[in-house]
Amino acid sequence: MDDGGYRVNSSTGDDIVAWCWDMGGTTAYNTNGSITSSVRANTTYGQSIVSYSGNGTGGSTIGHGLASAPTMIIVKKRSDVDDWKIYSETLGNTKALAFTTAAPVVTSAYWNNTTPSTSVVTLGHGGHTNANGDTHIAYCFHDVANYSKFGSYTGNGSTTGPVVTLGFSPAFVIIKRSDAVEQWRIFDNTR
Secondary structure, three states: OEEOOEEOOOOOOOOOOOOOOOOOOOEEEEOOOOEOEEEEEEOOOOEEEEEEEOOOOOOOEEEOOOOOOOOEEEEEEOOOOOOOEEEEOOOOOOEEEEOOOOOOOEEOOOOOOOOOOOOEEEOOOOHHHHOOOOEEEEEEEOOEOOOEOOOOOOOOOOOOOOOOOOOOOOOEEEEOOOOOOOOOEEEEOOO
């Protein structure tokens, strides 16, 4: 099987890794936003998966199904070849990262310059997060004590690096330098 050029089931003996989250057991329609979305949410762990069709209108909203505002959102247009766009609370609602490139943060209107609320995510007028008539998928997350933490830190150039206190021992960490061209880094406690 091939997924957009990336091998996910190679017969050549490649090692494969998958990181999976429990997004809850029931999918339901969510009418909290101006665009009806289909949501599967695990409110205990602060994570949901949201499917919706874009309308190309800036300021449109989708319900995310969580109990708190998302601190990280990953959006992918499914009906077209497109890059993943990432919202991070620490970067703010006027910026985004791309998941499959080494590019630094870009200024964008993907989130319509609006911070997510406890019930909805606001979308820009089109393109990667709200293209008219295109289907999109969004993964929404917020911090949960002793389970997940999203944020940023400033490097210090030392071999010991800065200390980032999470309050728990993480099983999975993703790091992306946001001010320069740099690849994403993923660390886990299994490999």
